[in-house]
Amino acid sequence: MSVSKMAMSNLEKILELVPLSPTSFVTRYLPAAPVGSKGTFGGTLVSQSLLASLYTVPLNFFPTSLHSYFIKGGDPRAKITYHVQNLRNGRNFIHKQVSAYQHDKLIFTSMILFAVQRSKEHDSLQHWETIPALQDRQPDSHEYEEASSLFEREVLSPEKLSRYASLSDRFQDAAEMSKYVDAFQYGAMEYQFPKDVFYSARHTDELDYFVRVRQPITTAEQAGNESSLQTHHPHRIPKSISPANDARYNYVAFAYLSDSYLLLTIPYFHGLPLYCHSFSVSLDHTIYFHQLPHVNDWIHLKVANPRSHWDKHLVQGRYFDSRTGRIAASVSQEGYVVYGAERDIRAKF
Numbered sequence: 001m002s003v004s005k006m007a008m009s010n011l012e013k014i015l016e017l018v019p020l021s022p023t024s025f026v027t028r029y030l031p032a033a034p035v036g037s038k039g040t041f042g043g044t045l046v047s048q049s050l051l052a053s054l055y056t057v058p059l060n061f062f063p064t065s066l067h068s069y070f071i072k073g074g075d076p077r078a079k080i081t082y083h084v085q086n087l088r089n090g091r092n093f094i095h096k097q098v099s100a101y102q103h104d105k106l107i108f109t110s111m112i113l114f115a116v117q118r119s120k121e122h123d124s125l126q127h128w129e130t131i132p133a134l135q136d137r138q139p140d141s142h143e144y145e146e147a148s149s150l151f152e153r154e155v156l157s158p159e160k161l162s163r164y165a166s167l168s169d170r171f172q173d174a175a176e177m178s179k180y181v182d183a184f185q186y187g188a189m190e191y192q193f194p195k196d197v198f199y200s201a202r203h204t205d206e207l208d209y210f211v212r213v214r215q216p217i218t219t220a221e222q223a224g225n226e227s228s229l230q231t232h233h234p235h236r237i238p239k240s241i242s243p244a245n246d247a248r249y250n251y252v253a254f255a256y257l258s259d260s261y262l263l264l265t266i267p268y269f270h271g272l273p274l275y276c277h278s279f280s281v282s283l284d285h286t287i288y289f290h291q292l293p294h295v296n297d298w299i300h301l302k303v304a305n306p307r308s309h310w311d312k313h314l315v316q317g318r319y320f321d322s323r324t325g326r327i328a329a330s331v332s333q334e335g336y337v338v339y340g341a342e343r344d345i346r347a348k349f
C-alpha cells in the first residue's frame with residue numbers, strides 16, 4: 001500500500017492539534033474536504049473541537065453530549081484555530097464552548113457537556129436500549145458487504161454507471177470515481193453496508209449498517225493519579241491525547257465517524273439512488289454519548305429520516321455496541337441538501 005493510502009486511515013495525524021495556549025489550539029495539518037465536497041469534512045470540526053476540549057478537563061470527567069453548528073464552509077487550504085471557553089465548573093458537570101476560526105472568521109461552534117465519572121454504588125435507575133440478537137455478532141455476509149466492492153459493483157459497473165452519470169457529471173470522471181473507492185478501501189472508517197444501500201426501491205423507515213475505525217485506539221483505563229494532578233492544576237496543558245495513550249480518543253474518533261455517510265443516506269428513505277443531490281452540507285450535529293464507544297469493534301448503526309422539508313433533512317442515528325448489543329451513542333443532524341424534483345430524478349435514472 002502506498003504511503004498516501006496508509007495516511008488516509010491515520011486519524012491521529014488527520015486530527016492532530018498543536019497547543020497555542022492552555023485553551024487554544026491550531027491544527028497541525030490542513031483540514032481536507034471529503035471526496036465530492038469543496039469544504040472541510042464536518043466530522044473533522046466536530047472531533048477536533050472535542051479533542052481540544054478534552055485537553056482542558058480533568059481525566060475523571062468524560063463527554064456526555066455535544067451540540068454543534070456549522071456556520072461557514074471550512075476552507076481546506078487554511079489551518080483551523082480552536083478556542084475553548086470554560087462556561088462553568090461544577091461537581092457533577094463541566095460546560096465548555098469551543099469556537100473554530102479560519103481567516104479570523106467563526107466557522108463552527110460546539111457546546112460540550114462533561115459529566116463526572118460515577119461510582120457504581122451511586123447508580124439509580126438503569127436502562128439500556130439493547131438489541132439482544134446483536135451480541136457478539138459480526139456483519140452477516142448474506143446481508144452486508146464491504147463498501148468498496150459493493151460500490152464497484154452497484155455504482156461503477158458499466159450499466160449502472162451510465163445511469164448515475166445521467167444524474168451528475170461527477171460520475172463521468174474516472175479519477176474522481178477511483179477516489180470514492182480509495183476512501184472506502186483505505187479511509188479512516190470501514191463500512192459493511194446492506195447490498196441495496198446505493199439504490200433501494202423498497203419503502204423503509206430505517207437503514208442499518210456497520211462501521212468501525214481502522215486505526216487501533218486503546219480502551220485501557222487511565223493512570224489514576226493524572227486526574228488528581230489536573231484537578232489541582234486545572235490550567236496545566238495535559239500530555240498529548242493520542243489513540244495509543246488515552247481511551248478517551250474513542251470519543252474523538254466516534255465524533256469523526258458520526259458525521260460520515262449519515263446525510264448521504266437520505267435518498268435511501270425516498271427510494272432514490274444515493275449521490276443524486278446537487279448540493280449537500282450539514283447544518284448542525286448533536287451527539288449523546290451513552291458509554292465509551294469502542295470504535296475498533298463493529299458499531300451497528302440504525303439511521304432514520306423523520307422529516308425532509310424545504311431542502312432541510314433531519315437524520316437520526318442510534319449506534320449499538322456489537323459486543324454487548326447495547327446503545328453506545330445517539331446522533332442527530334439536520335442537513336441542507338438540495339435535490340431536483342423527484343420525478344425528474346426517477347426519469348433520468
Ligand SMILES: CCCCCCCCCC(=O)SCCNC(=O)CCNC(=O)[C@H](O)C(C)(C)COP(=O)(O)OP(=O)(O)OC[C@H]1O[C@@H](n2cnc3c(N)ncnc32)[C@H](O)[C@@H]1OP(=O)(O)O
Binds near residue numbers: 040043072260
Ligand atoms: C458526493 C459525496 C460527497 C461526500 C460529502 C460528505 C458530506 C459530509 C458532510 C459534511 O461534512 S458537510 C461540512 C459541514 N458543513 C458545512 O461546512 C456547512 C457550513 N455552513 C454553510 O456553508 C452555510 O451556513 C450554509 C451554506 C448552510 C448557509 O447558506 P446560506 O444560503 O444561508 O448562505 P449564503 O447565501 O451566504 O451561501 C453560502 C455558500 O453556500 C452556497 N450555497 C448555498 N445554497 C446553495 C445551493 N443550493 N447550491 C449551491 N451552492 C449553494 C453559496 O453559493 C455560498 O457559496 P460561497 O461561500 O462559495 O459563495
